[in-house]
Amino acid sequence: MSHNIYLYILVMAGTTYLIRMLPLTLIRKEIKNKTIRSFLYYVPYVTLAVMTFPAILSETGSVWSAWAALAAGIFLAWTGKSLLQVSVSACMVVFILELILL
Numbered sequence: 001m002s003h004n005i006y007l008y009i010l011v012m013a014g015t016t017y018l019i020r021m022l023p024l025t026l027i028r029k030e031i032k033n034k035t036i037r038s039f040l041y042y043v044p045y046v047t048l049a050v051m052t053f054p055a056i057l058s059e060t061g062s063v064w065s066a067w068a069a070l071a072a073g074i075f076l077a078w079t080g081k082s083l084l085q086v087s088v089s090a091c092m093v094v095f096i097l098e099l100i101l102l
Contacts, residue, residue, distance in 0.1 A: 065097035 031037055060066040073090040081089075 060094050061098050062101050065094045065101065068097055069093040 031040070056070055057063065057066045060069070069090040072093045073086050076086045076089055
């Protein structure tokens with residue numbers, strides 16, 4: 001069984017390396033296609049959102065405080081506030097609502 005673990009780690013490392021190495025070796029010219037450039041531009045933001053969004057709704061004591069903080073964060077981000085202001089405000093919304101709801 002212990003030999004299988006090393007094989008699994010080797011396969012995972014190889015897969016991860018190939019995913020990162022192949023684009024660098026196969027694409028040597030600047031990408032001029034607007035659709036592909038737009039897609040690549042938004043990949044980091046989408047990845048961050050996919051990892052963050054479930055945690056926002058599941059890590060509070062109440063679903064209502066999570067949704068209120070999410071709404072406050074979206075509103076503040078939409079109005080152009082900084083990331084620090086948005087995150088502190090969302091945390092304060094959760095804190096206050098958790099005090100009220102408990």
